[in-house]
Amino acid sequence: MLTPPQIRRRLGEGAVAAVQGGRLVLDETASWLTSVTAREFLRIDHDARQFRYERPTLGRPEEWTSEVLASPLPVVAVLASMHPDGYVRERAVRSLVTSFDALSDRALAVRVNDHVRVIREVAAGEVLRRRTLDHAGHVVPLLRRIEQRGRGFEVSALYLHALVTEHGEADVWAHFRRSTDHDLRRAAFRHSFDSGLLGLPDAVVLLPGERDQVVRRRLIEVIADSATPDVIARVLLRDRSAESRTLALVKLTAAQLDPADVERLLLDSSVLTRLWARRRWQEMGRDPAVVYATCAHSTAKPVVRARAYIGLAETGTAIERQEIVGLVRSTELPLRKVGLSLLRGGATAEDIPLLLRSVAGDHSRVARLASEVLVSSPRLWSLTDLAPLKSARDPELRRRAWWLHRRRGGWEAVIADLELLHDSDPRLAALGRQRELPMYLQPTATQQRRITELLSTVPIGRDQRSSIAFAAGLPDLPRPSAAQDCAPVPHSESVPATSRRQWWRIWNRPSSM
Numbered sequence: 001m002l003t004p005p006q007i008r009r010r011l012g013e014g015a016v017a018a019v020q021g022g023r024l025v026l027d028e029t030a031s032w033l034t035s036v037t038a039r040e041f042l043r044i045d046h047d048a049r050q051f052r053y054e055r056p057t058l059g060r061p062e063e064w065t066s067e068v069l070a071s072p073l074p075v076v077a078v079l080a081s082m083h084p085d086g087y088v089r090e091r092a093v094r095s096l097v098t099s100f101d102a103l104s105d106r107a108l109a110v111r112v113n114d115h116v117r118v119i120r121e122v123a124a125g126e127v128l129r130r131r132t133l134d135h136a137g138h139v140v141p142l143l144r145r146i147e148q149r150g151r152g153f154e155v156s157a158l159y160l161h162a163l164v165t166e167h168g169e170a171d172v173w174a175h176f177r178r179s180t181d182h183d184l185r186r187a188a189f190r191h192s193f194d195s196g197l198l199g200l201p202d203a204v205v206l207l208p209g210e211r212d213q214v215v216r217r218r219l220i221e222v223i224a225d226s227a228t229p230d231v232i233a234r235v236l237l238r239d240r241s242a243e244s245r246t247l248a249l250v251k252l253t254a255a256q257l258d259p260a261d262v263e264r265l266l267l268d269s270s271v272l273t274r275l276w277a278r279r280r281w282q283e284m285g286r287d288p289a290v291v292y293a294t295c296a297h298s299t300a301k302p303v304v305r306a307r308a309y310i311g312l313a314e315t316g317t318a319i320e321r322q323e324i325v326g327l328v329r330s331t332e333l334p335l336r337k338v339g340l341s342l343l344r345g346g347a348t349a350e351d352i353p354l355l356l357r358s359v360a361g362d363h364s365r366v367a368r369l370a371s372e373v374l375v376s377s378p379r380l381w382s383l384t385d386l387a388p389l390k391s392a393r394d395p396e397l398r399r400r401a402w403w404l405h406r407r408r409g410g411w412e413a414v415i416a417d418l419e420l421l422h423d424s425d426p427r428l429a430a431l432g433r434q435r436e437l438p439m440y441l442q443p444t445a446t447q448q449r450r451i452t453e454l455l456s457t458v459p460i461g462r463d464q465r466s467s468i469a470f471a472a473g474l475p476d477l478p479r480p481s482a483a484q485d486c487a488p489v490p491h492s493e494s495v496p497a498t499s500r501r502q503w504w505r506i507w508n509r510p511s512s513m
Helices: 004-020 023-035 038-048 074-080 086-096 102-111 117-129 133-146 154-167 169-177 182-195 200-209 213-226 229-235 242-251 259-265 271-283 288-296 302-314 321-328 333-343 349-359 364-376 383-390 395-406 411-420 426-433 445-455 462-472 497-508
Strands: none
Touching: 004 023, 004 038, 004 074, 023 074, 023 102, 038 102, 038 133, 038 182, 074 086, 074 102, 086 102, 086 117, 102 117, 102 133, 117 154, 133 154, 133 169, 133 182, 154 169, 169 182, 182 213, 200 213, 200 229, 213 229, 213 242, 229 242, 242 259, 242 271, 259 271, 271 288, 271 302, 288 302, 302 333, 321 333, 321 349, 333 349, 333 364, 349 364, 349 383, 364 395, 383 395, 395 411, 395 426, 411 426, 411 445, 411 462, 445 462
16 A cells, blocks of 8 residues: 555656656556555545645646546546546546546546535436446445445445346345455455355355455354354364364364364364364363374374474473473474473573574574573573674674573663674664663672673763663763764863853742742
């Protein structure tokens, strides 16, 4: 979606081309206005008519002469129909009456909502005469949005009634269900099911190939509410949507489910689906932990085994620590990730080298999970352990080290930011400028010394250094060199003493009120 300045620029270029006869720009403008959605078309019309101090977006009214509007290209009249001048719009609408392409349909539908009565009547009369299904596909998406406004709202109902009278309700709504406009298509499916034009057999046939999530949800609801248990099991339990599989498990009882289907869904990728599968499996008198344990130690695919380990954790089954560490050392990525997830909060000091190697690895997701394990056990490692990462040549590894250092919180987060400001990578150094100073927390003596060292060389302004030094309780503000001070201030010797005394007199002057 374009911004208002971009829309005005495109409209302005189209208006200049319309006056000067620039065919290439006009073709591009026509293609743009034809391809946008109904919502965007109304927004373009609004931006075109907004008042501009410099000049109207679509040029001065006198530029839109009869010769210009007589152009054989419909886009010229379409642009003129968006002009803020009512006389230009009226002449453009009368010109559009003779054009029957998709863009003209859209422009006339918009003018049904015009605040000038004559324009509104001409546009509404012409729209009501264009009753073929092809015209309806262009007009109805705009009329449905206009009917929510104060002017021209009645045209939508009149037009739809005329369409149904001429073509029949089934053909009209079938055509709308094939519309490229998402809002109209969704409304068409909703109306079709509510009015009985579509039923359960249609929903069963349409669901596998449907891609619109809103329409899919409607199809799923129809099947879940109306179908027999065997149809729900056949269609929804094997659907690609987690919503379908979960709803099927909710609707069907344990007696209506095939144990093979429930066992398969115990290892589903959806957390909610696994939850309901475990509930139905237990209602069948079986233990889901046995299924998970068997699968976890089988030769199944790594991603399936990983879900089995997750299922064991969800059932509260204890997994031996050595088995979890073995998963972290696995060469299979899904098993490494699940192993790190299970290790969180249960790491020991001997796991730190392995976790640091994982942080420095090639997989960003593994590195993030390993970092979260380290953050959850801050007493097991020190900042010295991060030294190899902080001095790495790869900026991504230095960023990960900064993130770990920063997550120690307190003044260590400030120190991590100040250290990052010295990084040679400007994009990485910029991350250190977003900091918050701890409140009600004094740094240790070691932290104060480190902050003093960093403030003496850090490339930030004097005001920021002063606030950090004051919050940290430093006795003296480190004095940076002129090259490192981003906002130098004059020395106190260069400020006249009389100036300071005058300000104090003004400050302490008694009020006359």
